[in-house]
Amino acid sequence: MIxxxxxxxxxxxxxGKKTYKTFNPKLNLENEPLFYEASRxxxxxAVDLASEAFKAYRKVSGKQKAEFxxxxxxxxLALDDVLIETYISETGLPNGRAKGERGRTIGQLxxxxxxxxxxxxxxxTIDTAxxxxxxxxxxxxxxxxxxxGPVVVFGASNFPLxxxxxxxxxxxxxxxGCPVIVKSHPMHAGTGExxxxxxxxxxxxxxxxxxxxxxxxxxxxxxxxxLVQHEKIKAVGFTGSIRGGRALFDLxxxxxxxxxxxxxxxxxxxxxxxxxxxxxxxxxxxxxYANSITLGTGQFCTNPGLILGIKGRDLDSFITTxxxxxxxxxxxxxxxxxxxxxxxxxxxxxxxQNGLDVTAEYQxxxxxxxxxxxxxxxxxxxxxxxxxxxxxxFGPFSMVVQCDNVQQLEEIISNLDxxxxxxxxxxxxxxxxxxxxxxxxxxxxxxxxxxxxxTGVEVCPSMLHGGPYPxxxxxxxxxxxxxxxxxxxxxFSYQSWPNNLLPxxxxxxxxxxxxxxxxxxxxxxxx
Numbered sequence: 001m002i003x004x005x006x007x008x009x010x011x012x013x014x015x016g017k018k019t020y021k022t023f024n025p026k027l028n029l030e031n032e033p034l035f036y037e038a039s040r041x042x043x044x045x046a047v048d049l050a051s052e053a054f055k056a057y058r059k060v061s062g063k064q065k066a067e068f069x070x071x072x073x074x075x076x077l078a079l080d081d082v083l084i085e086t087y088i089s090e091t092g093l094p095n096g097r098a099k100g101e102r103g104r105t106i107g108q109l110x111x112x113x114x115x116x117x118x119x120x121x122x123x124x125t126i127d128t129a130x131x132x133x134x135x136x137x138x139x140x141x142x143x144x145x146x147x148x149g150p151v152v153v154f155g156a157s158n159f160p161l162x163x164x165x166x167x168x169x170x171x172x173x174x175x176x177g178c179p180v181i182v183k184s185h186p187m188h189a190g191t192g193e194x195x196x197x198x199x200x201x202x203x204x205x206x207x208x209x210x211x212x213x214x215x216x217x218x219x220x221x222x223x224x225x226x227l228v229q230h231e232k233i234k235a236v237g238f239t240g241s242i243r244g245g246r247a248l249f250d251l252x253x254x255x256x257x258x259x260x261x262x263x264x265x266x267x268x269x270x271x272x273x274x275x276x277x278x279x280x281x282x283x284x285x286x287x288x289y290a291n292s293i294t295l296g297t298g299q300f301c302t303n304p305g306l307i308l309g310i311k312g313r314d315l316d317s318f319i320t321t322x323x324x325x326x327x328x329x330x331x332x333x334x335x336x337x338x339x340x341x342x343x344x345x346x347x348x349x350x351x352x353q354n355g356l357d358v359t360a361e362y363q364x365x366x367x368x369x370x371x372x373x374x375x376x377x378x379x380x381x382x383x384x385x386x387x388x389x390x391x392x393x394f395g396p397f398s399m400v401v402q403c404d405n406v407q408q409l410e411e412i413i414s415n416l417d418x419x420x421x422x423x424x425x426x427x428x429x430x431x432x433x434x435x436x437x438x439x440x441x442x443x444x445x446x447x448x449x450x451x452x453x454x455t456g457v458e459v460c461p462s463m464l465h466g467g468p469y470p471x472x473x474x475x476x477x478x479x480x481x482x483x484x485x486x487x488x489x490x491x492f493s494y495q496s497w498p499n500n501l502l503p504x505x506x507x508x509x510x511x512x513x514x515x516x517x518x519x520x521x522x523x524x525x526x527x
Contacts, residue, residue: 069109150233326362
């Protein structure tokens, strides 16, 4: 049952005076539940509870945290159709997408559960003492990763489950030993509350500290600003726009004690069409990319918004086929009228730039809150000179850049902002002749794809979902997969510490039976 209240630890609260409702973009009307924005008093209470909970939760064993994470997954599944129906009513997305995203959310929680149950993720390192070493005796020094403290996670507009209340950031932070306060996204507050209730039931069933999780409603930016500025918050996770992520990053940097903001932000995901591939399979690639551009109404951070090739008849043919194929696809509903508005505004700003030509735009009748997919083209030199054309248009929009030659194509890549992905479309061993271009692309992206599409982010240990700024605020970390846990921890060393007072991860006898680096050798052995 949706109450519209805030989850402050293990209790519901509605002290705020500001209220709002979510919106069904498909029906073009407000949903019934009324939500109460968290008051300053409620924010303080949630942060104090999280800070107090950290004292106990950071000591909870990996196996206990694994049980907690698995129980969260079980409780989310137990919400069944109520969760799916709420998700659909707040997003306009289809049933299959809702269930697919729920499955991804469950998979993430269970992956982190497996990680912390096994325990080697803490990177335990032991360098034993050598009192006879000359000229200076060697001290016993041991190191491992420890949690940062209370974390704020901002729900994402385009992934109400996988990147929101119990999504990747929350799962990773809880796995690391950090209490989490979620700033729920106003577009899917009902979905967020249902998931929050599942987390609270998991807390009760597994005996976790009550303040280890809170879920706060917010219609605007005020709650998020107060949370980021609070002295007891130690890190922030965000998925969204460059503007929003950068604002949080700047707020956190200006604190008396600056804290890290791990923000995954904008990306146009450049795709390079090599000449032989354009000639031999341009038609096939055009059909594939028409589907990729319109997938999820273009509302993925990995949408291929920029396609680059060498001008000529083959690229002309690709553009023609892409334009023909994309308007055959039925438009779909965007997540919210605000997102539709931003799409139209940003698309209009791009189309007003000199030298940009529209090659295709869906011209049929549209339902309210549906988007017209659009393909444009521009000359390489024009694109180089006008950085407005480099900006993301969030939605089913893509631009083909017609480069004079490979040198210009490489210059364009080198002048792009940082991106989440880059794609190379090649025929046979064609790519081997473009090493310099590939290296340039690698320098601007976090993930490079060969003969595929960037849409679709596999959740696995090898996935890097991040990239040079502004794709993310720290290109050393991923926002997807088990290694994303490393955002919420810091390395910590013990020097000359008695064995019985060390954490189990660093004790001589290795009671947890984890893999450790002991005197330069990776081993499971005790000593």
